[in-house]
Amino acid sequence: MNLGLMLQDLEELVVCESFSADHQAVARSAGVVADQGSRRLGARPETIVIDGVSHLRWTFGTPRVLLVGHHDTVWPIGTLREHPWSLVDGIARGPGVFDMKAGLVQAFHALAALPSPEGVCLLVTGDEELGSPSSRALVEDSARGCAAAFVLEAAADGGALKTARKGISTYRLTAHGKAAHAGLEPWAGANAAIELAHQILALGAMGDGATTVTPTVLSGGTTINTVPELAAVSVDVRVPTVGEQKRVDELVRALTPRLAGTRLEVSGGPNRPPLEEASSAGLFELAQRIAEDLGMPPLRGAAVGGASDGNLTAGAGCPTLDGLGAVGGGAHAAHEHTLVSQMPSRTKLLAGLVEAVLG
Structure with a gap:
């Protein structure tokens, strides 16, 4: 050469x-x-x-x-x-x-x-x-x-x-709640940020061994005195096997709301095997x-x-x-x-x- x-x-x-x-x-x-x-x-x-x-x-x-x-x-x-x-x-x-x-x-x-x-x-x-x-x-x-x-x-x-x-999966998890005045009647709302906090902890627990599930970019709320109606997190998943990619995907899609009045929306999925x-x-x-x-x-x-x-x-x-x-x-x-x-x-x-x- x-x-x-x-x-x-x-x-x-x-x-x-x-x-x-x-x-x-x-x-x-x-x-x-x-x-x-x-x-x-x-x-x-x-x-x-x-x-x-x-x-x-x-x-x-x-x-x-x-x-x-x-x-x-x-x-x-x-x-x-x-x-x-x-x-x-x-x-x-x-x-x-x-x-x-x-x-x-x-x-x-x-x-x-x-x-x-x-x-x-x-x-x-x-x-x-x-x-x-x-x-x-x-x-x-x-x-x-x-x-x-x-x-x-x-x-x-x-x-x-x-x-x-490792294979890669990427997700966007959005929590939908209900807005309300944070000072006058916070109980009238459904706090999407608190709901998302529960889900972030659940996501973090999905990692196992070489499999990593990492919440990354966060967004939520509009003003300091408004109960957040929306909150979202991006999630980076790295897996060593196809089986692990499937396991995590099923867990992410099976997430359920913890707070009354909220709902969850999942987008994304496996990107590379x-x-x-x-x-x-x-x-x-x-x-x-x-x-x-x-x-x-x-x-x-x-x-x-x-x-x-x-x-x-x-x-x-x-x-x-x-x-x-x-x-x-x-x-x-x-x-x-x-x-x-x-x-x-x-x-x-x-x-x-x-x-x-x-x-």
Whole structure:
């Protein structure tokens, strides 16, 4: 692998800002990614625009292996002035360098190193950082029928591959009550805030082991001297298994009011299924064998709480291994960085995985 070329490609992607919420910036980024991929792979991608968001897909023959990445970042336009591209002492910095533009560079160079990319689909989405609202179906459809999905998200701490990811459910729980004057006749009202307080305690008790149920954003009431007629809470749920996702969903929907005159309204539900270790186990064993053959240090696996498009590929029934991208740290933070010395070996590992599955 030519590290010099890889670093040129990485700089090209990082200096093209691609804030998820700015569709024009994402479109410009898609053009840069398409040009770079075309140079490395000798083929133009299909550009797919859904709800104004630009996604790219390279398809070589009938896909049996899916590579998944995204080119959008969490960084608003102008961040590059505060955190410019830099390469000092083997550490690359800049918005999106770790999450996950280095992963895209590694994907291009891994496929370019194969005798042929026949049987591979490379999907690069433009809204993963928003939860893949427009690309979800695209990811799932691309995964169905494939023997393996390799996700180019950044590695976990120390370069560990991500062998499990928690599933996510999100809810909005609203308590409806009755307004009244808080000084003259508070008893004539039904306090939605007090009702919601009971429900928040019930929600907090639903967590179990690795499953977390976290009330987050609160709202309620209108004025200091009015009994609240409405109060609401957003809820973040992270689960290790499909069974746990179902259990929590049933509990949330079974909540009942505690105070007379109030009622509850639940919206939301499961957003991403978990990537369970059973989905990654075979591919992780394969990766360990390939790494050993390449003379790399022993690979570790890690279970993480954050989600990615790997949750979607696993949910579609495709064996999935995640975290094959950059080694470094600081995702979504000012100290985001990539250890460039690791890029060639991680690229060789990816190429070996693709070749082994295709073979």
